[in-house]
Amino acid sequence: MDQVKEIVNSVKEAMLVCLSDSVSEALREANMVIANQPGANSANAMHLNDEKQAVVERFSNNIGSNFDELTGSKSRQVNVLDYGSLSLVEEDDLEAIIAMEGMISHARNCDIQEYLRFTTRLDSLFYGTRIDESNNPMDPEQIGEAFRDAIRPVSLTAPDLLIAYRKFNSCVFHNLENALEKANGILIQKGIIPNLDIAARNKKEQRNKRRVRRQKSDPTDRAFATAEQNATGAGTNQQLLSMMQNLMHGSQTHGVPAQTVPTGNVSSNAGHAGLQQGMMIGSQKVEIVASDQLLSLLNKLQSVAGPEHDDSGVNDGATALNLSNSVGKLLEQGSDSEVLRAIDSQSLDIINLVTFLYEEIWRDETVPIPVKELIGRTQITILKLALQDASFFEDADHPARILLNELATAGICWTETDKQNADPMYRKMNEIVNSFVKDFSNDLELIENLIDEFKEFKHGQALASQESEHRLMDADERKNRLSDVNDYALHKIKERILSEDVHSFVQNFLLTHFHKFVVQVVLREGPGGISWKPVMNTIDVLLWTVSHEKSEGDLEKFTKVNPRLLANLGKALEVAGIEKDEAEQSLNELKNVQEECFKGSWEETNTPSATPSDDNDDSSIRETPAAESKLPEDDEHLLEVAKYPIGIWLEFQVDSEHTIRCTLAAKIDTIEKYVFVNGQGVKVVEKSKTGLARELKAGTVKVISEAPLIDRAMESVIGKLRESTTTPQ
Template structure:
């Protein structure tokens, strides 16, 4: 067994165990909610606590299969849903299906940092294959599919299914970042892109960063710094008002040289300079473009000063 496959199996086994623990808690919460539902909206004989072991076993098997599909240990099963089978989906079941899709989309957006770090690292374990949403075992859609298949044999009512999906969302998807962090740590421990900036930082460092207070600034220094910045900005704008629209770049340079003795150059910081250069470049490109009509060029040249002032404001 090569090293890449060993690493994959380590991640696979850890995720199957960790996610199964979250699923177990979600099933407990769902069962408490279901037993309080009116009799007409739930199955008489359904007790998720009695079915929990079987559900967890199926879920773990499904999760491991998603990992094994990448190495060819098992073949990926393509589940094709035809138009004929769509008519067999009850309206209430459709609500649960749509709800799960929304949960999957939300989970992707919430855990994007850890998810991207894991995907980037995990992708390096394979040659000739790209890891993306369609085959990433830790993608919310893959995890959600593993759970849906695990509870399918229970034959739950639409109400029970929706409740169970919602508890799965709050118990598993809302804690997916922890699982992704664990998966990233396993890859880092195995020297898989250990210097990747976002995921290489430890959770302790992130917590310390959140808990640390910003350094206090002397009120006097802060007041004078604000006043100085405001004065510099006003001085810069007064200079910009004197610009000649005929040649913007030369006009800027000429005025800055003339006013250098009055500390004008020191008043213009790098950010302001970048703004001036950018706007100057844009208007010169417009003027040099032969496809732009002359009236448009004249109008843009006349408005160039005002636009620079607005940008600096």
């Protein structure tokens, strides 16, 4: 890891110089435009000129932090919002905000070749971490956010801010490829995939290519070659498929018993590798079935299960169908005393590999049972596809793989199996699987259409779940829907209160005084504005200060954070229009509750006979004081937790029978608190950093891998085949 940090730091230093120079140029040009526009206020231009160096420094620090977060040298800080500097977005500012979003989108969608090369090289440095727009320091959104945060303290007027954004776009985004070329040059000098060649490809062309039969080319060449090279590359070898075949045959030639290889050898008298058309096996003459006959056998096998059954042949919901044996039995039935029906070695290998693949899907503990059952029904259909289009194994962007990965991702938060029929998402997934199994006839366009249909459905579901937010996005609508705004703000506050034993005064404070403040925030910014996450984090910090469950070191954190918290709450009450005397009285009462909670908590924790509560809430997981002693700073689980990025999915064990899956929504570093939400964005779990590390150590929480399901399963197959070849006789 030290070597990776050294390489990434080399890129970071170069990019800080390059990007900072571009930002400085953008601010210089923006200053000139602001100063020379008709009716300009010279003070505004002078203010930006005076603040230019500070903006560049803040921008540089933000970019540097993004690189440091990637290497684990620094974690993203989400602190309590300082309401003293709260700047609610005026409606005129929306034009600048929308403009920046458009610039980011355009910069990302330009399909920059150097960006693709940089992302690929960077991704190769981090095992187990996927580099994408959420964590790539050179992604346009990361760079745009760094500039937005850097220039915000200048408090430019909306028209001047728009000018600054446009100059940033022309000086930074338009020259981003040059910066990335320098970054790639550094990585090449460090020996990171020096011969990589990526050509930017038109997305519409790629979509059309998927609708014709796949070329049997090397996956790396196919992914990184030009369209012309792809057109002439039909004769190249399929290296990944060949590697798996060699490993599979190697395990057999090394004398490894069949059961030590992933279970799947075709019935002994039907599919031996090496059988040739016309060979005599005793009194039987070998007859190799043609490809169309093999597909007919698979259709027969599929019809035996029937549409009402899992086409995967799942037994008790625990294993995938051994297609090799199933096909072998059908071949036996078609043989007689004179003819031995068999299949060619290539088809045999593909049948085995598909069987192995689905076995690994069933072994993947991160995939919910309902998703396994749905994907399991596609096994025979995928086999028919792979027999006709072996690039399924090679191409991570194969439509069939994308479809299966989309299904797996959509069900990532499911933990129960008895309520899925009522879930619109499950019903749609079931419909998509039925269409794929029933209608597929080697037509990739059908799969592409199913992917588009499913994505459109998910988008519609997301819009439906956020209907109230969308109704309130328009400023005029918000003014006309004051009742909806009040209900929305109240609902969001209630979502943050997981524990039922929160002090009654605190609940009343949040649902009355603070509720009025949240209403003002929504009226000014709309749902999800720039202040929304900090406001929600403030609620979480307040609830932490009045929780009876405390851990070692919390008193020190409380002493440090509470003065600022109270000052912020005071500002919030001012914004909410609460009378000064009433606000002061409320804050004094709140301080009394906080002090009592800390005093009572430490008396209980320091009493030897005290025992933690065993109570659990159905919607959340609570921590107990006994689990909260400090861990060493170099504890491996503490270090791992510190690196968890926003958006990572975890599964918590609630009790012996129930689990809950949720994603990390916020890390509040001031109190070392991690906040998790479910698939609908509702807070369901909050953990201290130490508590989460202890649960990880105890095995009561696990990370749900975000790598695509089929990629994970393919890697597992290759890994087990490699183990098979090295297993001693």
